[in-house]
Amino acid sequence: MGFTLEVDNYRALRKVRWSPSGVCAITGPNGAGKTTLLSTIEFLRHFLERGIQGAVEFSGGTASIKNQQAAFKERIQLMLGQGPCSWTVFAELKPPLLQISEQVWNGDETVAGQNPDSNWVFVQEHELTVTGDSVFSHAMSLLPAEQRERLKGLHGLASTFRLYQNLQFWSLRTTGSPATADLYLHSDGRNAFSLLRNWKAGRKEHEERWLFVRDGLRECFPELFEDLEFLAAGQTVTVQFFFRGLRQPIDAYSAPHGLLVALLHLCAIASAPDGGAVAIDEPENGLHPYAIRTLMELARARAAAKDVTILLATHSPVVLNTFNTEPERVYIMEPEHEVLPVALTEHSDPEWLAHFSLGDLYSDQTFGAQRRPPP
Template sequence: MLELEVENFRSLRQVSIPLGPLNVLVGPNGVGKTNLLDVFRFLADIIQTDIEPALEGRGGFESTAFRGGGRTPSNIRIRLKATWTRHSSTRAPDEYEFKITRRRRDGRDTLSRQESFQFKRTKGRGRRITIQGENAQVVDTRKNEDEDPVTRSIGLQRFSSGLSTLPRLSDDAGGGEVATLAEGLASFRVFDVDVSSARFPSRITNSLQDTKLAENASNLALFLFTLKRNDLESWQRLVADAREVLPQLRSIDFEFPSGSAREVIAVLHESGLRVPTELADASYGTIRLLGLLALLYDPNPPALTCIEEIDHGLHPQALELLVERTREASERTQFLIATHSPALADRLRPDEIIVCERDGDGASQIPAISRERLEAIVERSEGLPLGELWFSGVLGGGL
């Protein structure tokens, strides 16, 4: 499983969280839930575009660094622990740390980066890669502690990330291990259904075998069509779930207005209506529900799936089903979910909830209450649901 440490990223002055299979961030707007999810977007952007474009996409270092306190901090730091590579384990996880530092030199600001990778082994040798300036140092430790480690140096561009450049190296230099880590981080998905985009027809790609659901569900119709075509059992379960929440729904079908090779639209057959309803004419909540169910039935999910405001636009009747399906899907992907819905929190277990709040200096407190203290409060609460305890302020992070 994944452990995350963050320092000085937007409202996250100092945050440390071990993540379980299902993790739900609860708290009002503005406490830092979205900023926590954006940490993973930031890392994915670094892999895809490198450090400077990832920073510029967030307004530069000044806008990306912690915004509270009297002045901008000099660095941003992110550290992750997980079992990415083949020989790692929960007892000997892989580790990655990334740090950007800003210094004033010759009357202007300069940025530098430091990175470190540790690939541990339960048995046998390990590997550590450290990057600073234009040099990457690769150190292989031996199986026997009395043997000297093997060290080699590799040149890099001054401000390029090892995540984006080291995967090109040979396996002996750590390229394969860094590539595995980078692929895992790049696959992390921050999902937020854009209903206006999800309504419309999807262009059919050349291959229907590996269709991935877009982070904003803009290709929802194509993904649903592909799921029905390639995984009929999952498709039937998805439709059954949708019918449970939408009693008027009888079935979901597909049409190809511009030809079967060009685009596909989803249509809903509903009780009492003589013509089907195109997704473009469906309700906001219906499209949100279908987008979330599509995500939960994805046959090839990433290692981590983040979901923005999962409850937004949904009837409370849908929440019970979504929590149940998310728990089932968490056997295949970790979830980090943001919500401010007490109704959804009511359906969670103490080990699934992370209470969020902000202090007087603008720093996010995540978690605002330890798991041990939360469980002790729940035990004394005589059966009150978590959402009610949170909403009343007993758990902190109140509205």
């Protein structure tokens, strides 16, 4: 199904109008806002979970939350939509505070909202006072069951979205994962081993996730990986890997870096619920081209089977070449454009693109160029 994201004046983003679905690549020069684009939905998730103070802390504080090119009176606006439902957050910077208001729409009907000049909130026939918490969160407990059901997909999208970056490989190698009952991968990946154990031992719907990861590793590393098993010590879970041709297993500390990279990316993809979305920043790091291409095949199959949107911020020609037959799913962050991101098929003629490998065009700076300043 995908989703729609509109952003005005948030951090590095001046104006965003974006409707991704399936597996999509986001590329462009360093500093163009690729990671900020993906982190916008995480800001909304933190708002749902922790209130506005938690969301602002996640975004680096009020000093950096508003785009520097925005006029003083311009507001920050974030809109997340799925199907006929949408959730808009308005933010006005009044140092040292961020004044927030919200609107939740079900089709053409506003089912919840907040007066920007007060803490007064309405959720259909309910009136209440909210300080710092999300109106959307309150709406999901106060609205009639029929309304909640219609908004369930959008709320689930926002509350389960994860951006995976700065993964804690060293912690996994040296200390393993804390023993938890988690059923999704944390943003830093530290709970991966515990998560996999839970999936393997859990209900059939979760066991399927374990099999996706294990079988995916076999496909990414066909001459290396056979299986893994879990080891527990107190409140810690770690793993040992079984490799082809070796009589003894290899512990996590000694495992190849690329194997752990692929394991975490597969866990991230499998964590996304049906109809949800996940983002991975630079998934190519540490992987052989064969493993990258295989990972992309697995991601596309998963996206199609589970209606999951998978967003990949990348500089990799290998990743981009896997989009040669679907350049409309490549999006470019180029600061000179008024509205971002720009679909590659809007940037360049699709018939012309068909004659080239997208990775070669990116390497030659035909699109997403890192330009030198004029002398």
